[in-house]
Amino acid sequence: xxxxxxxxxxxxxxxxxxxxxxxxxxxxxxxxxxxxxxxxxxxxxxxxxxxxxxxxxxxxxxxxxxxxxxxxxxxxxxxxxxxxxxxxxxxxxxxxxxxxxxxxxxxxxxxxxxxxxxxxxxxxxxxxxxxxxxxxxxxxxxxxxxxxxxxxxxxxxxxxxxxxxxxxxxxxxxxxxxxxxxxxxxxxxxxxxxxxxxxxxxxxxxxxxxxxxxxxxxxxxxxxxxxxxxxxxxxxxxxxxxxxxxxxxxxxxxxxx
Numbered sequence: 227x228x229x230x231x232x233x234x235x236x237x238x239x240x241x242x243x244x245x246x247x248x249x250x251x252x253x254x255x256x257x258x259x260x261x262x263x264x265x266x267x268x269x270x271x272x273x274x275x276x277x278x279x280x281x282x283x284x285x286x287x288x289x290x291x292x293x294x295x296x297x298x299x300x301x302x303x304x305x306x307x308x309x310x311x312x313x314x315x316x317x318x319x320x321x322x323x324x325x326x327x328x329x330x331x332x333x334x335x336x337x338x339x340x341x342x343x344x345x346x347x348x349x350x351x352x353x354x355x356x357x358x359x360x361x362x363x364x365x366x367x368x369x370x371x372x373x374x375x376x377x378x379x380x381x382x383x384x385x386x387x388x389x390x391x392x393x394x395x396x397x398x399x400x401x402x403x404x405x406x407x408x409x410x411x412x413x414x415x416x417x418x419x420x421x422x423x424x425x426x427x428x429x430x431x432x433x434x435x436x437x438x439x440x441x442x443x444x445x446x447x448x449x450x451x452x453x454x455x456x457x458x459x460x461x462x463x464x465x466x467x468x469x470x471x472x473x474x475x476x477x478x479x480x481x482x483x
Contacts, residue, residue, distance in 0.1 A: 234258070234267060238287060245349070246442045250291060256284035264366035269396040275460045277439055278393060278402060280364040286440065294440040296460040297468070298398065299421075301428035301436050303456050310422055310453075317419045319377050321384055324370040324392075324427075329359040332386050333371070336407060343408035361391070361403070368394045372427075374406070374420065376413075388416045392424065398435030399428045421454060 234257040241251040259268050259281045268278055275296035276283040286294040306314065334355055341351050353361075362371060374388035388406035392399055401424055406416035413419075424436050438451045441459070451457070458465040 241289075244288070244291075246445050246447065247291070247293060251288065252286065253288050254284045255287040256282050259283050259366045265368060268367045268393070272395050272400060272437060273397070278365075278367065278400065280360055281366050293442050295443070296437070296439070297441045297451050298435040298437045298458050298460075298465070299425055299454045300434065300456045300458065301398065301425050302434060304425050304429075304454060306422065310418070313415050313419055314422055317413060317415075320387070320413065320419070321375045321377060322372065322423060323375075324372050327362050327365050327369040327371055327391065329355075329362040331355070333362075333373075333389050334358045336386055336389065337405050340405040340408050365393070369402070370394070372420075372423070374416065374423075387413055388420055390420050390424070394431070394433075395437070398433045398437055399424050399431075400437040401439070417450070418453070425454065 236255050236257045239254045239256065241253050244250040244252040257267075257271075259278065264281075268276075268283055271283045271285075272278075274285075276285045285296075286292075288294075337353070337358060341348065341353075345351065370392050372390045372392055373386060375386055376384035378384045387410055388404070390404035391402040393402055394400075401421070404417065404420050406420065407413075410416065421436070421438070428434070428436050435458075436454075438454075438457075440448070441451045442448045452468060455468075457468050459468045
C-alpha cells in the first residue's frame with residue numbers, strides 16, 4: 227500500500243535585485259522535492275513553469291512583473307534550419323555521453339572558466355567544489371550529466387568541452403544548467419549544439435519537449451532560446467506557440483540553457 231500523497235507546502239523568498247531587468251526586484255515561490263513522490267511532483271510543477279535546483283522546485287513570483295516566461299521546444303515537430311544543420315555537421319565528431327549525476331573536478335574547472343568568461347558578475351561565480359557537487363548530485367529525480375568531448379586519442383578520452391545537467395521528466399527533458407569551453411575556437415557554437423543534441427535526445431526517447439527554462443522578451447542574454455522553433459511559451463491560459471520573430475542582433479548572442 228502506497229503512502230498518501232501530501233500536497234506540498236510553498237514558500238516565498240525575500241525580494242532581491244533582478245538579474246535580468248535593472249531596477250526591478252526578483253522574488254521566487256518554491257517548495258521542497260522529497261519523498262517517494264518527488265519525481266511526480268517535479269513533473270507536475272515543470273508543466274506549470276517550475277524549475278528544479280537540487281531538491282527545490284521554484285518559479286518567479288515577482289510583484290507587478292511577469293517578464294520571465296517558461297519556454298519549451300516541441301521536440302517531435304522541430305526541424306533544424308540550414309544554419310543549425312551546418313552546426314551539427316561541424317560538430318559531428320564531438321563524442322557525447324550521458325553519465326550518472328556525479329560531479330568531477332574536470333567538470334568544475336570547465337564551469338569556472340565558463341562563468342569567468344560569460345557571467346563574471348553572476349551569482350554562481352563564487353561556487354566552490356562542494357557547491358558544484360551539491361548542484362549535480364543532490365537530485366531527487368532522474369538526472370544525468372551529458373558530457374561533450376573532443377575525439378578520443380586511442381584509449382585516452384578527449385577533452386571535456388561542454389556539459390549539461392539534465393532531468394528526464396515524464397513529457398520531456400529539462401536542461402537544468404549547461405556550460406562549455408568559452409575559449410575553444412575549434413568547436414564554435416557549443417551552446418547551440420548542446421540544445422540541438424537535447425532536442426534529438428528527446429525525440430529518440432519519445433518525449434515531446436525540451437524545457438529551456440525562462441525567457442525574457444528583449445533580453446539579449448535570453449534571445450538564444452527562441453531560435454528553436456516551434457517553441458511554446460507558458461501564459462495565463464497555458465502553453466501556446468510563440469509566433470513572433472526574433473531580432474537578428476539578439477539571436478546572435480549565445481548563452482547556456
